[in-house]
Amino acid sequence: MxxxxxxxxxxxxxxxxILRQNPRYHAGMTSPVGSIYMAMETAMSRRNETAVFITEPQRRDMLRGLFSSYYAQLHPQKLVFDTNRAWCTKLPALVQLFPEARFICCVRDIAWIMDSVxxxxxxxxFELSGMFxxxxxxxxxxRVNRLAASDGLVGFALDALREAYYSELASKLILVEYSALTQAPADTMRLLYDMLGEAPFEHDFESVEYEAEDFDAALGARGLHTVRRRVEWVDRQTVLPPGLxxxxxxxxxxxWPDANLRGVSMIQLTR
Structure with missing residues (x-):
C-alpha cells in the first residue's frame, strides 16, 4: 500500500x-477510503460511549482492515496507491499500519493552482460548483479567498502538506512537482520508481487516459478529473487579476533554501 x-x-x-498503465498497480482519483477511515476514527473515539470496549489493537486491525476489505475484491494482487489530500495529516497512524508505505505528494505553484480552479x-x-x-x-x-482558507480546498491541503513535511516522519514523503511531471515525465517516473524501490516500467506518455465524468458533473465541475491523452506542459497567461x-x-x-530539515525526497526540474 x-x-x-x-x-x-x-x-x-x-x-x-500514468501509474495505472502498469498492470501491477492500481491508482485513481480520491477514493472513498479516506472519508470512511475518518468516520471510523470518530465512531471509535470517546464520542461513542461504547468505544470503551475497543482496544488499541482492535482499532489498528479495523483501520488496516478497511484498506484490505475495500481493495481485495477490486484489485487483488495489485500494489495500491490510494489518493486523499487528508493522508498527510494521518502519517503517525498510517506509518504504523503500513510501515513500508510511501506518500507521493504532488505539488505546484499555489497561484497556478488557484488559476486552474x-x-x-x-x-x-452555466453550472454552480459544489466546491463553493x-x-x-x-x-x-x-472564490480564491475561500480556496485559501485553512478549511478550504487549497488551504487545508497546504497546511496538511506542511504538517507532514516538517514532521518526524517526513522521510516517508516523495514530493513531485507538476512542472517536472509534465515537462519531463519519463525522467520523473524513472526517479519515482527508483525512490519507491520498484522495477522500471515503460510508460506511454502519448496515451494517458483518466476521467470521472459522473463524479465531476455531480460536483458542477465537468473536467475536474479529466486527463489529456498526451502528457505535456502548457504555457498560458493567468486569468487571475495581477494582485491576486x-x-x-x-x-x-x-x-525555501534550507527548509528541507528532514531529508524529504523531491522530484523537481533543475532550476
Whole structure:
C-alpha cells in the first residue's frame, strides 16, 4: 500500500493515470477510503460511549482492515496507491499500519493552482460548483479567498502538506512537482520508481487516459478529473487579476533554501 496526497490541481490524477498503465498497480482519483477511515476514527473515539470496549489493537486491525476489505475484491494482487489530500495529516497512524508505505505528494505553484480552479469554474459557466457550496453569488476574489482558507480546498491541503513535511516522519514523503511531471515525465517516473524501490516500467506518455465524468458533473465541475491523452506542459497567461496571482508567490515552502530539515525526497526540474 502506498498513498498519493499533496495539493489539488497539481497532477495527482495525471500521476494516477500514468501509474495505472502498469498492470501491477492500481491508482485513481480520491477514493472513498479516506472519508470512511475518518468516520471510523470518530465512531471509535470517546464520542461513542461504547468505544470503551475497543482496544488499541482492535482499532489498528479495523483501520488496516478497511484498506484490505475495500481493495481485495477490486484489485487483488495489485500494489495500491490510494489518493486523499487528508493522508498527510494521518502519517503517525498510517506509518504504523503500513510501515513500508510511501506518500507521493504532488505539488505546484499555489497561484497556478488557484488559476486552474478558476479556469474550471469559467469553463462551466452555466453550472454552480459544489466546491463553493453551489452558491450563485461570488467573485474571483471570494472564490480564491475561500480556496485559501485553512478549511478550504487549497488551504487545508497546504497546511496538511506542511504538517507532514516538517514532521518526524517526513522521510516517508516523495514530493513531485507538476512542472517536472509534465515537462519531463519519463525522467520523473524513472526517479519515482527508483525512490519507491520498484522495477522500471515503460510508460506511454502519448496515451494517458483518466476521467470521472459522473463524479465531476455531480460536483458542477465537468473536467475536474479529466486527463489529456498526451502528457505535456502548457504555457498560458493567468486569468487571475495581477494582485491576486502575486499574493501566493512566497507560499511554496518546499522551495525555501534550507527548509528541507528532514531529508524529504523531491522530484523537481533543475532550476
Amino acid at each position: 502506498n498513498f498519493i496526497s499533496g495539493l489539488p490541481r497539481s497532477g495527482s490524477t495525471l500521476l494516477a493515470g 478558476e479556469r474550471l469554474i469559467r469553463r462551466n459557466a 457550496g453551489f452558491e450563485a453569488a461570488g467573485t474571483v476574489y471570494t 496571482f502575486e499574493r501566493f508567490e512566497n507560499d511554496m515552502f518546499w522551495r
